[in-house]
Amino acid sequence: MTNVGFLSFGHYQAVPGSQTRTAGDVLLQSIDLAVAAEEIGIDGAYFRVHHFARQLASPFPLLAAVGARTSRIEIGTGVIDMRYENPLSMAEDAAAADLISGGRLELGISRGSPETALRGYESFGHVPPEGMSDADMARAHAGLFRAAIAGAGVADSDPRMTGQSVRLPVMPQAPGLSDRIWWGAGTRATGEWAAREGMNLMSSTLLTEDTGVPFDELQLEQIQRYKAAWAEAGWEREPRVSVSRSVIPLLDAQDRAYFGERSGDDQLGHLDGGIARFGKSYVGEPDVLAEELAKDVAVREADSLLLTVPNQLGVAYNQRLLAALAEHVLPAIGWKPRV
Template identity: 90%
Template sequence: MKNVGFLSFGHYQAVPGSQTRTAGDVLLQSIDLAVAAEELGLDGAFFRVHHFARQLASPFPLLAAVGARTSRIEIGTGVIDMRYENPLYMAEDAAAADLISEGRLQLGISRGSPETAIRGYESFGHVPEDGQSDADMARAHTELFRHTIAGAGVVMSDPRMTGQSAPLPIMPQSPGLADRIWWGSGTRATAEWTAQQGMNLMSSTLLTEDTGVPFDELQLEQIQRYRATWAEAGWEREPRISVSRSVIPILDAQDRAYFGERSGEDQIGHLDGGIARFGKSYVGEPDALAEELARDVAVREADSLLLTVPNQLGVDYNARLLGALADHVLPAIGWKPRT
């Protein structure tokens, strides 16, 4: 059975029509939307992380608050830019948030996406070493973070305080968290690398490559390569795979005014100096959306679907949107509400 959650980009801005005019608005409404999603029977509440932008930034206070207000749904990120992270401090924060939620944290991380700041991670104190790219640095941060949450010692104890010299791990530890780390992959090659590392795969609504086939078919190939590499690596546990989609049901004139009436098409563009393929948005009457989404081959192959939400329209609007999808669209892909 599919897992389905929402993914909020956490935009806020004091413009006409926005229900999230301040950072406080978007944080508090994110918590309320997670509570509403759990009541609807959805499986997850996920949040995008951006720096130097009017969007959600530091994720762990929000994740901890959502964990404290909910009891069942998974909570996570899609994704944390590891170029910016202090791996040891992040390990402490992640373990604390996971313990508060009693083991429901699902952390999506990656090298990061294009941003408004020029080398913004350097202002956070993280500068690539000579001969190292920012992507190399992100992967190095990731390796240390993963070793740390798995309980590896990172510093020697002081015998004057402990009576012995022994490696000390970061505290607290949250057992099982190491298996709930996802890498946000934008290509088929990075999906294979993700499998080699033993991380779950998180694939969004864009891929930073193009072969001329429809987006869902290209993403399906990415997933298939990931699964094949995972099997070759010999990992014992079953991997998890998520994809993201923008799915907007048109229920009335207000929806039509906001989003139009028809689903879009894939878009080809340039991102980070290369060609990228952007997946289409699904927009239309609920019955038509159910048929379209059921034909999406990547959605069929993944075990988890993250639905992007227009968070600036507020909690009530998005809860209504998610409720309509839960009632009329998601059963077509094998989803059932959780209790």
């Protein structure tokens, strides 16, 4: 395992026990947690993006702020719902955030997950053309966004202003950003599609399909099929693959009160009209977690692991959690802190 980052869902709500009672709380604490994670030696700070919910939404102001306050840690998303995005405006925002961070942006994007709003992307002004689904629209948005950050001309120049007729790229441009785009794939087939498109693979704690095997084995098959499709496509660079896991070490009575005593099992549920398999949470004593995580075949196959954090418990709690994982659990999967 080369890289380990944290993944925050960015929840905030004024309920008993919550340390993130407002949107301002969760934004400022997200910055502070990224700084603390970098000091521990964690490699990445990633944030979920949701709309019409008490969660982090517009990612680029936050990513730029994290980039300005840190110097080494990767900063990214997991994931941006491309149904909601204006691709060219997003390209400008992403380039600016990447330049502020010194080229540390790692953007996870996807066709999106179920949201609280019914066709909420239409309220953002994005209506799929006739004959196109919302997933098709998300992929079209992603294609235009990726072309824009790669420097493609996307608008005709005005000869009265430029003295010539050319196609203009968006500005600013951020060199290398086009190789740091990840597709959040929920199935084996979409993983293969991401490989053919030349994007890195971001795989979560659930897959929207089931074959009856344990979650880590199904995810391993997704990763292997992705890598085979990448090789077949003939891309020159090496791809990156991340998986997400919930890993909670029980260090004291407070941890046990919050999270119980032991890991659960995989869960089956319904999502997007079909059966989905949800990976289990790893909860237990640090030595037991180290042994269990080392046996996770998908974790072994990926180069990056994103650890979900209970962000509503505050910066101090999550700093302690990440430090315990760094010292007692993550070495079992071959990870070493960055110094």
